[in-house]
Amino acid sequence: MHQGVTQAADLVITGGTVFTADAALTVAEAVAVQGGRIAWVGPAAEAGDHAGPGTRVLELEGRTVLPAFQDAHCHPAESGVDLARCVLNDAETREECLETIARYAAEHPELEWVEGAGWSIDSFEHGTPSKADLDAILPDRPAFFVNRDGHDAWANSRALELAGITAATPDPSGGRIARGAAGEPQGTLHEEAKHLVWRLFPPATPEEWEAGILRAQALYHSLGVTAWQDASIDEPVHLAAYRAVAERGELTMRVEGNLLWSRDRGEEQIDDLRDLRAAGSLGRLRVRGAKIFVDGVLENLTGALLEPYVDSDNYGISMFSAEELERAVVLLDAHGFQVHMHTIGDRAVRDALDALEAAERLNGRRDSRHHLAHLQLVHPDDLPRFAELGVVANVSPLWACHSGYVDELTIPFIGPERSARMYPFGSLARAGARLAFGSDWAVSTNDPLPQLEVSVTRIAPETRDLPPLLADEALDLPASLSAFTANAAYVNFLETDTGTVEPSKLADLVVLDRDVLDPGAGPLGDAKILLTLSEGEAVYADPALGW
Numbered sequence: 001m002h003q004g005v006t007q008a009a010d011l012v013i014t015g016g017t018v019f020t021a022d023a024a025l026t027v028a029e030a031v032a033v034q035g036g037r038i039a040w041v042g043p044a045a046e047a048g049d050h051a052g053p054g055t056r057v058l059e060l061e062g063r064t065v066l067p068a069f070q071d072a073h074c075h076p077a078e079s080g081v082d083l084a085r086c087v088l089n090d091a092e093t094r095e096e097c098l099e100t101i102a103r104y105a106a107e108h109p110e111l112e113w114v115e116g117a118g119w120s121i122d123s124f125e126h127g128t129p130s131k132a133d134l135d136a137i138l139p140d141r142p143a144f145f146v147n148r149d150g151h152d153a154w155a156n157s158r159a160l161e162l163a164g165i166t167a168a169t170p171d172p173s174g175g176r177i178a179r180g181a182a183g184e185p186q187g188t189l190h191e192e193a194k195h196l197v198w199r200l201f202p203p204a205t206p207e208e209w210e211a212g213i214l215r216a217q218a219l220y221h222s223l224g225v226t227a228w229q230d231a232s233i234d235e236p237v238h239l240a241a242y243r244a245v246a247e248r249g250e251l252t253m254r255v256e257g258n259l260l261w262s263r264d265r266g267e268e269q270i271d272d273l274r275d276l277r278a279a280g281s282l283g284r285l286r287v288r289g290a291k292i293f294v295d296g297v298l299e300n301l302t303g304a305l306l307e308p309y310v311d312s313d314n315y316g317i318s319m320f321s322a323e324e325l326e327r328a329v330v331l332l333d334a335h336g337f338q339v340h341m342h343t344i345g346d347r348a349v350r351d352a353l354d355a356l357e358a359a360e361r362l363n364g365r366r367d368s369r370h371h372l373a374h375l376q377l378v379h380p381d382d383l384p385r386f387a388e389l390g391v392v393a394n395v396s397p398l399w400a401c402h403s404g405y406v407d408e409l410t411i412p413f414i415g416p417e418r419s420a421r422m423y424p425f426g427s428l429a430r431a432g433a434r435l436a437f438g439s440d441w442a443v444s445t446n447d448p449l450p451q452l453e454v455s456v457t458r459i460a461p462e463t464r465d466l467p468p469l470l471a472d473e474a475l476d477l478p479a480s481l482s483a484f485t486a487n488a489a490y491v492n493f494l495e496t497d498t499g500t501v502e503p504s505k506l507a508d509l510v511v512l513d514r515d516v517l518d519p520g521a522g523p524l525g526d527a528k529i530l531l532t533l534s535e536g537e538a539v540y541a542d543p544a545l546g547w
């Protein structure tokens with residue numbers, strides 16, 4: 001590492017804990033940055049050799065350096081757009097939701113359509129908010145709010161009326177209209193049914209998309225993130241906005257884009273996806289993935305299961321038959337796409353793995369890095385198939401704890417046997433799977449630190465007095481940190497340049513306010529990001545750092 005003659009670095013960070021996330025999980029004390037890349041990593045005693053008169057030296061005083069985080073599954077562009085609308089993510093009860101909406105509606109009398117997102121299904125009885133509650137606030141203007149996980153929506157009477165939804169309206173394919181006793185629409189629209197209303201709303205303008213991307217980027221940088229995988233780009237304007245931001249040189253985030261495989265179209269859509277992919281890559285923007293929604297979610301009984309939900313003959317919703325899914329995956333794989341599938345229930349996971357196995361059999365094996373996102377239930381027989389097929393387990397660690405979603409809306413409906421193997425991250429790791437972490441923001445927070453806390457403890461930071469959810473399924477801290485850095489870089493095809501703190505890699509680094517490897521440093525979710533570097537440049541610095 002130290003070779004006698006050393007060029008002075010631009011920046012030396014020293015005197016703390018440097019978790020490198022390299023293959024040996026090496027811990028060092030100092031790092032030198034030169035020309036946007038990591039020049040040296042080693043002990044603090046040698047750091048001075050790399051400093052010259054022009055070198056900026058940051059003394060860590062026992063704090064931590066990590067590779068900058070990468071989010072392997074999120075929805076940053078639309079979530080950034082939503083941040084300018086009525087945001088319900090901080091409202092934890094029905095009353096708080098209604099107060100927030102009333103305030104927003106009063107502040108925006110100019111809006112013909114009142115739109116927002118972020119309500120939580122555990123704030124409402126049966127997870128189904130009513131149109132009557134909204135009508136009391138918004139009797140005249142159409143109003144529509146997507147929930148936190150993006151699967152359900154809440155509409156008022158005016159919006160339902162404009163969409164022509166009545167007691168006589170059948171449930172659309174892949175969706176369900178919640179209904180009252182007489183069959184009249186109750187106000188909640190599950191899965192595909194939400195599009196009956198949503199499609200009427202004026203779409204976000206290109207300027208709103210671009211502003212949304214920049215808003216999300218700034219927020220992510222403040223949380224230590226320098227790369228994200230946008231899990232579903234389903235409109236040309238979404239991709240065009242990324243390109244516009246990249247063209248102006250304003251994209252400081254490395255972006256992996258996934259084009260949505262639409263269930264409304266057939267195999268001919270492959271030509272459009274190929275065209276979009278060919279036009280998509282620019283600067284830090286890359287498009288190489290295709291996203292498929294294989295099922296829904298367990299909380300509204302649309303996650304696809306091998307055995308039915310408790311006391312019912314409901315197996316959930318498969319968005320595609322196993323045969324259709326296989327044909328789509330084989331086709332996408334043959335055209336060189338990285339296939340990224342939303343899979344919650346154990347049948348969705350099995351169908352997805354079967355389809356990927358067929359793709360390998362028919363097309364041969366290549367460096368495809370296909371991945372399955374979320375993995376709430378995996379049948380034990382399927383655990384080893386991730387390693388066998390080289391499929392990355394792209395999981396959302398924040399969800400793996402006791403919460404209203406798990407305790408009230410899931411466990412009673414899937415029963416004890418399946419509840420005993422929920423979010424099987426430890427089992428996947430023991431079966432040799434590579435795990436990467438994705439927040440699914442704005443479904444849940446995009447702050448990696450509380451997500452890491454849950455990965456290690458299986459306990460939510462808001463309820464630290466609750467018992468862990470299946471403690472055997474926790475990952476240790478080095479494995480958890482690697483899932484948000486090195487392994488996320490792998491699934492983002494960025495590991496040659498990022499994801500670990502090693503010489504010659506880009507200096508995408510974060511500084512935390514404490515030694516997070518010290519068990520005495522307190523819960524991870526309480527730690528703070530002080531500095532985020534992208535290629536050696538600060539894209540976020542806490543004012544307290546005096547950077």
Ligand SMILES: [Zn+2]
Pocket residue numbers: 073074075231440
């Ligand atoms: Zn998602």
